[in-house]
Amino acid sequence: MEFTFDWEDNKENIKKLNGIIEDHKDKKGALMSVLHEAQDLFGYLPIEVQRIISEGLKVPLAEVYGVITFYSQFTLIPRGKYQIGICLGTACYVRGAQELVDKVKKDLSIEVGGTTSDRKFSLQATRCIGACGLAPVMSVNDEVYGRLKAEDIPEILEKYKNM
């Protein structure tokens, strides 16, 4: 799925990004910190943003891209308004988290790591979120749903579809 970067919509954020770059420019090993803050701003790290960071920090674009693609937290496509995270830590897996993943994939017709075309939902398989007592666990943005069964999924999704 292609998502285009809108320069006009992101004018303010780009100004902020330049400020962040300015703050970090002289710090050693600043790239990771800048990427974190940039992703908070834009929600993802498109090539346009990577170019600005590359020029600002004087780090080759290839290296910026290399770092982004290495870490699973950084993303090149926008995340949905509602970010679904299903914990695939061992405790959740043993208690049936895979069935939750399969159900969400089927119901939203997206793959893990994907975003629906209306940018409403995105799906991530997260590592242990530390709520093993509630396994298996799914989160939608900051809301955590524990002790889930695949049958519970449609009702939860329905709630967000209408929001």
Add this chain to the structure above:
Amino acid sequence: MITLDDLKTIKSNTLSRICLRSREDKANVESLYTKQVLLCRGTGCTSSKSDKIEDEFIRLLKEKNIDDKVDIVKTGCFGLCEAGPIVVVYPEGTFYSHIKVEDVETIVEEDLIKGNVVKDLLYKESISEDKIKAIDEVTFYKKQERVALRNCGLINPEDIDEYIAYDGYVGLYKALNEMTPENVIEAMKDSGLRGRGGGGFPTGLKWEFTAKAIGDKKYVLCNADEGDPGAFMDRSILEGDPHSVIEAMAIAGYAIGADEGYVYIRAEYPIAVQRLQVAIDQAKEKGLLGKNIFGTGFNFDMEIRLGAGAFVCGEETALIASIEGQRGMPRNKPPFPANKGLWDKPTLINNVETYANVPQIILKGSDWFKTLGTEKSPGTKVFALGGKINNTGLVEIPMGTTLREVIYDVGGGIPGGRKFKAIQTGGPSGGCITEENIDTPIDFESLNALGSMMGSGGMIVMDEDTCMVDIARFFLDFTVEESCGKCTPCREGTKRMLEILEKITDGKGELEDIEKLESLAETIKLSSLCGLGQTAPNPVLSTLNYFRDEYLAHVQEKRCPAGACQSLLQYFITEDCIGCTKCARNCPASCIDGKVKQRHVIDVEKCVKCGACVEACPVNAVIKK
């Protein structure tokens, strides 16, 4: 500049605030409050809305006009996550579990105002012979010994005064004023503390190497990149007692001659990151970090660096690369970080739990530490207990406790009367331990001898419904995803192993696949660059060792004995069928036959295993077997 007297003043001023829940000094101090409500705000309980519960308490106390008499304290993890959200009321130590926002009013009315215990909300084990047991007397806590977790669930992690009231930063004072750096290292060596991140390398020795390394600048790092699926002790320590790590890093800095430290922590742990930042700011403000600490001329400063979700960054050389702003790829050792670490300077790296032990060792002495645990593995270890077990949560036990004690006494056994099958320790780098070895005392050597390892301390219990081949596949899937790709054995080898395991769980495995798996596993173990690859085959080797019959059943009989592998299961309609025809009408493959009001039958040859019939059946008569 802060002095020892300042610490003492803070302690005595704070005691009136905390004495209700304090283990000591209860008799001599007058409490500022009549009751104190401790509320777990660790990740687990916060996920079950303990933040909303806190708001409700605050609102109601104000409304009832008792907010000056009753104190609400938010704490880190209590350990017993299964029972969350947890609320404990002091001075009695009344242990309420599974609290919902609606329950808050009852607790306020009955317990806080009228002084009656709300029996319906008690943790189920809190009453015996009609007597209410305090939190310390609950079986889950009885066999535990809390050193690294000593303040978790007891203090407000965002209040440095509470940490100081439990003798916090006195260890740092003692190190700086009464000990030379050599003394500190000697004490650490003598304590026998071994790295709690998994490897178990003697901590004092590591400190000594870094102290002796030549360099104009040295660094202290804290590895908080806990990536093991199913392990959350480091995060919980940072959430519940961040100052213990800060104090320890300052002590380490003094011992090795460093004035700067970094905590490398996952961005996925927002609560831990936030509390650690609060703690660092408070320590700086009090002069416990920064320049000329305790007037001794010792300077130490630290900051947080966020990881971005790469398991390999738990590997020390990869972690260093990541702090430097690069891809987190490991490199060959030697040179070890002790000699050539962050920006090529001598660098000390320990993990969170290791550091959490340090202030206590300095304060109470290495002899005290050695009274805990076993001779070769002194002290305690924190485990994250999960999977098919009643008391999921965080436990800290003295080394040498047996697995049986952990599973049955602390963990409360297997739910639903199911049978114990295996316990997996050490995460993706570890292996399974079966019933046969369940009486093994837990320490570094004995777990290694069983083909598993301590690892960071994840313990996942499995019962008869867990397929061991599928678990091996699950871990390999994780390794393949997390391999950094630098060396071929790990990048290509683990992928091939995963393919074979997928083939087997899909029911397409052949006998020679098992041989291939074994030979690949041995090669990858020997030839990988870093710990990730070297240990990646462990789950496969250990399940092959203990559960070869399950592999054989998948390969030879195309059957999954645990009934977990989808492709090997068949749908079946039981005698409960009422003949409503719903299943047949919903089946996309038209493979269900049967007359109205008679039991239906599935043609397994045609069945596509979509599960539509299971969803359609109103009486749960369709099962998988």
